[in-house]
Amino acid sequence: MNRPVVVFAIFFIAGILIGEITAVKASVAFILAAFSFAAAAIGYLSAWRKNSRLLIVIFLMLGLSLSRLWIEGSETPLVNYDGQRVVLTGRVVAEPDVRADKVYYLLEAQELTKSGKTGQVTGAVRLQLKDTNQVFAYGDILSAAGLLTRPEPAGNPGLFDYRTYLERQGIRVVLIAKGDEAVRKIGAGGANPLQGAALVVKQKLSAAATHSLSPAQAAVLNGIIFGVQGLIDSETRRAFSETGVVHILSVSGLHVGLVLGGLLALLRLLRLPPVWTAPLATPLLVIYAMMTGLNPAVMRSAIMALLLVWAHHFGRDQDWPTTLALAALIILLRNPLQIYHPGFQLSFAATWGILYLGPFLTSACLNLFRAPPGIAGRLAIQALAVTFAAQLATAPLVAWYYNLLSPVSIIANMLAVPLTGIIMLLGILAAFLGLLWLPLASLVNVSTGIVLDIFLAVIVFCQRLPGAVIFLSTPPVVLAAVWYAGLLAVVRVYAGRCSEAVAQRVKRWAPAGAALAAALVLLWWPWRPGQDLTVHFIDVGQGDSILVQTPGGRNMLIDAGGRPGEFDTGTGAGDQIVEPYLRKTGVHRLDILALSHPHEDHSGGAVWLAKRLPVKMALVTYAGAEAAGSSRAEGVPAAYTALLDSLEARDIPVKVALAGDRIALDSAIKIEVLSPVKSEVMRSQAGLNNSSLIIKISYGRRSFIFTGDAELDEQQELLRGEADLKADVLKVPHHGSRSLLADLVEQVRPEAAVISVGAHNTFGHPARSTLDMLNAAGVTVYRTDLDGAVIMRTDGNNLKIMQGKKTNKM
Known part of the structure; x- marks a missing residue:
């Protein structure tokens, strides 16, 4: 068997995937594994090479x-205490994961007190502490008072699933606490x-950056050296993502290579023999990996680097596919569900x-050069080829997870x-000097x-280039x-890594493969609109946001959700x-952004969307609109105007x-504004609700009414009006309130x-x-x-309804 470790790793990963898909009991899986091991042992005693399949x-x-x-x-x-204090x-x-407005801790639960009764408990808990100025340390035992919750399943297809994300780390519940007095x-x-x-x-090394650089610079420097991203502002992180350099903020092969290269340079400077390389590199890379949180990318890089230096130490050649597969096995033995982590997939794909x-x-x-x-x-x-190779290998994953490509x-x-190398060199030098004396x-x-500053300016410049993203x-998936x-086929055929017969076979089938790829692109790419009207009631929690996609390919967003602040x-x-x-759905522009009324849970998200997506027209209610460019109307948030x-x-x-x-958006549909009737601005918060846009959209025999927060x-x-209110679908006003x-x-x-x-x-x-009223009406x-x-x-004619979650109807 050629490269057995590679084969074993592939089937080990296949077993992990089967385990989650089938949801077979662990006891049954363990019995099957034991039986297979016994069969393999018997096969080994007889003639193992003939039984390698076992x-x-x-x-x-x-x-x-x-x-x-x-x-x-x-x-x-602990899941039994969901929703309880x-x-x-x-x-x-x-x-601790320190953010600008909160700190996250991973706790190993020991005791739980509820209604004066205390009992022993087990399980991993993510503690979210808001409004605090203190940060506790690894190993501290904390007493935290707060709301224990189990994250809701993902409500929007294809978006980040917080519950699954935590469960794949072994975490089932989150404890939400607020203020310094809540945790001690x-x-x-x-x-x-x-x-x-x-x-x-x-912590001591990163203190040098905190004390001698601006907060923004220190956040980026600590992100580059240690992979800490919590204090990097969202605009900077987005710039890294959209220019394809986000890996610089996630410690990976680049960083491990620079650290190992620094060690090699130091050994050469000290004139130490090469025999010292592996023994010194091992603790250095292990400690560095621990400093950076043992994420999949740094573990993969450290394992491969250590295998490389030890192979060189013993005078052995290294086979990179075997090394890569062995690194995957080691990481997945520690946590098999890391296979689903984007960092794991991107790191191994890039490598x-x-x-x-x-x-x-x-x-x-x-070969393009004559000389x-x-x-x-x-x-x-x-350098160009390596960069391009990494981009080719990760392109499908980047498109899948981030819905973008960065030319x-x-x-x-x-x-x-190259600037990253200089920054790491200077940053690490300053960090060690800071241990001696901070002014140094x-x-x-x-410097x-x-x-x-130059580094960040380069990234922002690239982000702003035409067609940058x-x-x-x-x-x-196909x-x-x-x-x-x-x-795989191109390299194997044109680099001569297969027999002539195989190469001819691949070339014979290449046109069919290219045609299949082209057909898939044509089906996936939104070249032309469909023939359906599609309405998405997006799960934004306690708020409204509704995407309307017309048969003619136009996009209308009614409200944009919003959270407090x-x-x-x-x-x-x-x-x-x-x-x-919107990005997942293939919507990258809005023909109409309709804001039903000025409240934050309906219009707050528009602050971000207006900066990120081209908008052809905004449709608003009279309440608040008269304040734009003039004095603010009573009850209308200043941020709305x-x-x-x-x-x-x-x-x-x-x-x-x-x-x-009447709103002209698509000739195939009819959009009517049914309310507000009055043109004066309501003066109270209830008045803002009662000035909501009420819109009816009709297509063929089907129609929808969207009611904002309209109250009594x-x-x-x-x-009292004369409009035809008959509709197949009613968006219930004001989140289903009693009004x-x-x-x-x-x-x-x-x-x-x-x-x-919103839940809870x-x-x-x-x-x-x-x-009860709706149920009684059927x-x-x-x-x-x-x-x-x-x-x-x-x-x-026909109406098809799909849900983001699978639940029973009320």
Whole structure:
């Protein structure tokens, strides 16, 4: 068997995937693994080389059993306290994740107190501590009072699944605490002493940057050296992502290579023999990996680097596919579910691309020159080929997870990576000098700050180049499979890595493969609109956001969600939910942005979206619009009027809609504004609700009514009008509050009603009376807190309804 470790790793991964798909019990998987091991042992005693397939089965069963053991081992009785306020005692078992407005801790639970009763508990808990100025340390034992919750399943298809993300780390519950008084240290000890020592050293080293650089510079420097991203602002992180250099902020092969290169340079400077390299590199890389959190990328890099130096130490050759497979096995034995981590996938894909595609691309580039280039030219070509190889290998994964491709990534990497080396050199030098005397660190970091500013300016410059980023909808898995098969085939055939017969066979089938790839691209790429009207009730928590995609390919967004404070911060539902959902769906521009009324839970997300997506027109209610560019109306948030001003400053027309208006968006559909009737601005918060835009959209025999937060007054005004209110779908006003009128339900006579509402909200939404009223009328009720996103598609006759979550109807 050639490269048995590679084969074993492939089947071990297959076992992990089967384990999660089948959800077989861990005990059953363990019995199967034991049986396979016994069979293999018997086969080994007889003639193992004839029974090597049994070894493959062992690794398949091992992956299956370990994945099930990991999943079932993370189960905890703490989930029974979901939604309850408790006092929890636990030990901090990982480095605190410090953010600008909160700190996250990973606790190993020990005791739980509820209603005066204390009991022993087990399980991993993520503690979220808000409004605090103190940061506890690894190994501290904390007593924390707060709300224990189990994250909701992902409500929006394709978006980040917080529950699954935590469960794959063995975490089932989150404890939300607020203020310094909510958490106190009651002890310490019991933690891994080596991990603790590594984090103490890291804290002392990073202090030099904190004390001698601006907060923004220190955040980026500590991100580059240690992979700490919590304090890097969202705009900077986005610039790294959109230029394809985000790997610089996640410690990986680049960083490990620079650290190892620094050690080699130091040994040469000290004139120490090469025999010292492996013994000194081992503790250095292990401690560095511990400092950076043992993420999949740094573990992969450290393992491969150590295998390389020890192979050189013993005079052995290294086979990179075997080394890469062994690194994967070691990481997955520690946590089999890391296979789903984007960092794991991107790190291994990039490394495979560099090692498999890189030499082929380098050779191909060199063959373009009639005469061999000089040393500098050859190095430049190699750097270009390696960068391009990594981009080719990770392109499907980047498109899948981030919905973008960055054409400038090669240029950005060619410019940024050399600067990264200089920044790490200066930053590490300043960090060690800071251990002796902080002013020395400050002196070195004058240069570090200058290089950091140049580095960030280069990234922002690349981000702002025309065509720097191309946003994509999520590609189909089969397209990624065809992509990787194509890369494998091209290199094997044209680099002479297969027999002539195989090469001829591949070339014969190449046109068919290219045709398949082209067909998949044509099906995936939004070249032409479909024939359906699609309405997405996006799950934004306690708020509203509805995407309408017309048969003619136009896009209308009715409300943009919003969380408390989003008007001021510009971050929340807009950047974390609505924009990603639009990108995943393939929506990269808005023909109409309709804001039903000025409240933050409907309009807050528009602050972000207006900066990120082209908007042709904004449609707003009269309330608040009169304040744009003038004095603010009573009850209208200042940030809302500032939002309207910013839209007009970008040459986006802001149109006030009143009852009777018709909106021309797509000739295939009819859009009518049913309310507000009145043109004066309401003066109270209830008045803002009662000035909501109420819009009816019709397509063929099907129609929808969207009601914003309309309360009693506006509903009664609507009923007094002459508009045709009959519709198949009713967006229930004001998150299903008790203000829904039975007469409105009777007039609309909907088949289905959608309530956009947040789970465990403090407003009592939806009201029991409203649910009873709708059920009594025979209406099928969909709720975003229970069903997730509700997606309705119609061809004008039939209506198909899909849900983001699988739940039972009420």
